[in-house]
Amino acid sequence: MIQPRTQTETYWGVDFALTDTDIEQIYNHFLEVERPQTADDITRMIMAYRVAEEASQVKKKLSGRTVYQPQNSYDIGDKLVFPALQFAHGDVTAVRDGYNPHDGQFKVITVTVENSPREFAAALQPDHALNADNGNAVEELLQVDVDELVVKYGDWVKTAVAQELVDRAEFVKLGDVWFVKQLMAEVNAGHLHLTEAVLEINEGGPLPTEEIVPHLDMDPSLDPSVQHFSLNYHLLEDPRFDEVAPKDAAAWFLNRLEPDEVRTTPERLNYQPIPHDRALLSPQLLLLERELDDEWSDLKEPASPQPVVFTLMFPHRHAGVIPLSSRIRPLFPPSNSPRQRVIFIDDQTEEEVVGWVVQEARYIYGLGSWYEKNGIPIGGFVHINPGPEPGVLSLGFDRRRPQREWIRLATAVDNRIQFELQRRSVGCGFDDLMIVGTDVVAAIDALWRRADSQQRTVSSLLAEIFPKLSDLTPQSAVHAKTLYSAINMLRRVPPGPLFAELVRHQAFVPVGDHYWQFDRNRWQNGA
Numbered sequence: 166m167i168q169p170r171t172q173t174e175t176y177w178g179v180d181f182a183l184t185d186t187d188i189e190q191i192y193n194h195f196l197e198v199e200r201p202q203t204a205d206d207i208t209r210m211i212m213a214y215r216v217a218e219e220a221s222q223v224k225k226k227l228s229g230r231t232v233y234q235p236q237n238s239y240d241i242g243d244k245l246v247f248p249a250l251q252f253a254h255g256d257v258t259a260v261r262d263g264y265n266p267h268d269g270q271f272k273v274i275t276v277t278v279e280n281s282p283r284e285f286a287a288a289l290q291p292d293h294a295l296n297a298d299n300g301n302a303v304e305e306l307l308q309v310d311v312d313e314l315v316v317k318y319g320d321w322v323k324t325a326v327a328q329e330l331v332d333r334a335e336f337v338k339l340g341d342v343w344f345v346k347q348l349m350a351e352v353n354a355g356h357l358h359l360t361e362a363v364l365e366i367n368e369g370g371p372l373p374t375e376e377i378v379p380h381l382d383m384d385p386s387l388d389p390s391v392q393h394f395s396l397n398y399h400l401l402e403d404p405r406f407d408e409v410a411p412k413d414a415a416a417w418f419l420n421r422l423e424p425d426e427v428r429t430t431p432e433r434l435n436y437q438p439i440p441h442d443r444a445l446l447s448p449q450l451l452l453l454e455r456e457l458d459d460e461w462s463d464l465k466e467p468a469s470p471q472p473v474v475f476t477l478m479f480p481h482r483h484a485g486v487i488p489l490s491s492r493i494r495p496l497f498p499p500s501n502s503p504r505q506r507v508i509f510i511d512d513q514t515e516e517e518v519v520g521w522v523v524q525e526a527r528y529i530y531g532l533g534s535w536y537e538k539n540g541i542p543i544g545g546f547v548h549i550n551p552g553p554e555p556g557v558l559s560l561g562f563d564r565r566r567p568q569r570e571w572i573r574l575a576t577a578v579d580n581r582i583q584f585e586l587q588r589r590s591v592g593c594g595f596d597d598l599m600i601v602g603t604d605v606v607a608a609i610d611a612l613w614r615r616a617d618s619q620q621r622t623v624s625s626l627l628a629e630i631f632p633k634l635s636d637l638t639p640q641s642a643v644h645a646k647t648l649y650s651a652i653n654m655l656r657r658v659p660p661g662p663l664f665a666e667l668v669r670h671q672a673f674v675p676v677g678d679h680y681w682q683f684d685r686n687r688w689q690n691g692a
Contacts, residue, residue, distance in 0.1 A: 169223075169309055170251075171216045177318035183211070183329040190214050191326075192335070192345065201344040201394045207330075208323045213311045220309070226252040235289040239274050253278050260287070339397055340413060340501055350395035356381045357403055360396070361419065364406075369422030371506050374415045409506040409521075411498035411555040418506060423521070427504055430526040431484040433613070436461050436657040439623060441665035450668075453645060453679060454660040460488035460527040461659040470495040472550045476596045477536070479543045479654045483606065485533020487549070489522065497522050497529075498555035510552065511535070512561035520558075535560070542572070544600030544650060545593040563594025573601045573637065573647075575654055577608035580615060582655060584633045599650040609654055616655045623666045626655050627673065631683040642680040 170176045194210050195202065202210075230246040231239075239245065243257045255276035263273040263286065272287040315322075330336040330343060337344050363380050364370045374393045383392050397415050400406040407423065410416035420428065446454070454462055458475065473492045481488055489497075497507060505522040507529070520531040541547065541562055550559040567590045576583045589602065603609050616626065630651050635641040645664060652658050667673045672688035673681050 169216075169219055171212075171219050172309060172314065174318065177212075177314070177321050179321060181318075181321050181325050183325050187211055187214070188329065188333070191330070195345045195348060199348060200388045200390045201339075201342045204323050204326055204341050204343065205319070207326050207343060208319050209311065209315050211326065212314055212319065212322055216309045216311055216314070223252060226254065230254065233285065235286045238272060238288045245276060247278070250278070255283070258282065337398060339394060339401070342394065344391075344394050348391065349398065350383055350387050350392050352383075352395050352399040356383070356396070357399060357405075360400065360417070361405055364417060364419045365422070370418035371409050371416035373410070374417070377417065407504050408502045409504055410500070410502075411505065412500050414555075416506070423504070424530060426484065426486075426530045427521040427523060430523070430528075431486070431530075433480040433484050434486065434526060434528055434657065436659070439658065439662035441662040442669070443661060443665065445665045445668040446661065447668075449679070450645075450660075450664045454664065457646065457649060457660050458488075458490045458492050459659040460490040460493075461657075462491070462661055464491035466491045466495055470551050472548065474546050474548050476599050477541055477543055477545045477547055478599070478650060479601065479603075480657055481528070482536055482541070482543050484528070484530070485536060486528040486530050487520070487532055487547070489524070489527040489529060493529075493549060496549055496551055496558060500524075505556070507556045507558065508552075509535075509549075509558050509560040512548070512550070512559045513564065518560065532560075539593070540567075540591075541593050542589075542591055542595055542600055543602055544572075544595045544597070545591075546595060565592060565594060567592035570595075570600075573634070573651075575601060575603040575609055575651070576605055577612050580612065582609070582612055582630055582633065582651075584630070584637060584651070586637055596646070598644045598646040601647070601650045601654065603654070613655050621656065623652070623656075623658055623662055624670050624672075626652050626658075627663075627666060627670075628683070628688050630655070631673070631681075632685070635683055640676075640680075640682075642676050642682050645679045645681065648681070 190211065191207055194207070226246055230244045231237075233245045233247050239257050239260065241257050241260060245255050245257065247253045247255065255278040257274050257276055259275035261273050261275075263271045268286075268289060271289045273284050274287045275282050275284055277283075331338065335346055337346055337349070359381050360377055363377055364372060374397055375389070378389070378392050378396060381396070383396075393415070397408070400417055401408060405420055407418045407420050408415055409418045455464055458464065471492070473496060475488065475490070475493065478488075487493065497505065500522070503524050505524070507520045507522055509518040509520050509532075510516070511518065516535075518531060518535050520529045522529050535541075539562060546563045548559075548561040548563075550561075552558040569588045570591045571586050572589050572591070573584050574587050574589075576585065584601070591600075627648065631643060631648070634643045634647060634651060645660075645667065648667070649658070649660055649663055652663060667675075667681055672684050674684055676682055
């Protein structure tokens with residue numbers, strides 16, 4: 166079977182690289198279409214160009230020559246081309262008789278191929294296997310299905326395009342779209358000032374690019390995609406503007422009109438990595454770590470977005486945020502921006518709540534009023550579900566008739582945290598092991614700042630809170646989840662460092678089912 170090189174995996178595989186001629190073709194393609202192109206557009210263009218080039222070369226090699234087929238007869242001086250030998254050329258220099266029992270009588274021709282004489286069979290019986298692919302093989306060679314090639318091998322070519330163009334100053338990339346600087350629309354300081362004014366009139370945004378451009382008096386002769394691409398490029402370079410839309414879209418917001426808690430991480434959410442030995446964590450503790458799904462735990466994300474129920478913790482309730490944890494992160498569409506504006510819709514009231522995804526600090530801000538209005542306690546269950554479109558999500562909680570429940574309340578006495586049990590009305594489903602409230606937020610904040618200034622260790626904080634919590638239970642045992650919820654009132658601590666400290670220090674004694682007791686003597690003796 167004669168197969169074009171451009172139909173093989175070897176040709177397009179991991180070693181595929183663009184040539185200078187390919188780059189020139191890409192540049193000329195932009196000059197021809199005069200508008201931005203996606204990486205997929207460029208990939209298909211390059212593959213079609215390579216296929217056309219091969220077809221052109223084949224036609225040149227066939228020009229004025231006879232395609233060799235073993236069933237045909239040839240004379241001295243005939244000019245042949247051999248498709249099975251990468252279309253090598255040769256002239257017949259001799260003809261003699263040949264015979265073998267299988268094929269009977271035939272001819273043997275001598276052909277000079279690349280300055281070397283080679284012998285080939287001729288006048289061979291038509292039903293011989295060597296004649297099977299020589300009918301329409303060359304015609305098929307010139308009719309390659311480019312779309313099929315893109316499906317099979319396009320990813321390799323797309324990777325090569327990205328690797329090559331990114332280092333070339335004449336090309337510009339936004340997301341998955343490329344353009345040539347020379348063809349971009351002019352965007353000057355006046356355009357940017359006007360954009361700022363338009364956004365300010367619209368309460369900061371967000372506004373998609375197509376709603377901003379009509380106010381800017383840009384060159385009307387340019388394709389709208391060129392205007393949008395050019396404006397997006399310059400807005401990304403200007404710190405006054407934030408692109409806050411999901412991936413593959415563009416919507417702009419004035420940075421200075423974003424909530425302070427979006428531009429600056431609330432102090433309660435700041436986490437400084439705590440070195441710890443993860444080898445200390447048993448499989449059971451690792452499972453508990455996954456169940457808690459802290460945003461600062463290094464956990465694998467699910468393969469696809471799934472509805473999530475998470476337990477609200479004090480730092481998140483205090484700052485009015487949702488943790489951007491491993492299970493929650495896939496619910497939000499990918500974005501190239503460090504900040505992304507999303508909409509939550511209350512699954513009962515259909516109220517819209519604006520949220521801000523802050524990727525680097527791993528939280529979604531904007532839920533404080535919703536938490537307060539619905540009386541969701543620390544330890545309460547909150548639901549998030551994928552919404553009808555990217556950037557829109559459904560938000561809810563375990564609504565129920567308010568009941569008076571025994572819950573832990575934190576107080577501050579003599580610059581130390583204390584805990585007591587009190588009955589409070591709760592109208593939300595909650596995790597009894599993690600519910601820890603307080604009526605004195607300002608005092609708890611003062612304890613948090615004190616612990617921060619003193620750089621308190623995890624073990625010293627545990628030694629402070631453990632006895633107070635254990636006094637609330639007949640067995641003087643405290644669950645690891647309760648310790649996790651309580652210690653985060655004084656310092657941002659993910660489960661991993663906390664659990665490792667429980668295992669490492671002999672003052673903390675496991676008593677089964679993730680319950681622990683505190684041995685004061687071992688602590689005082691420095692064990």
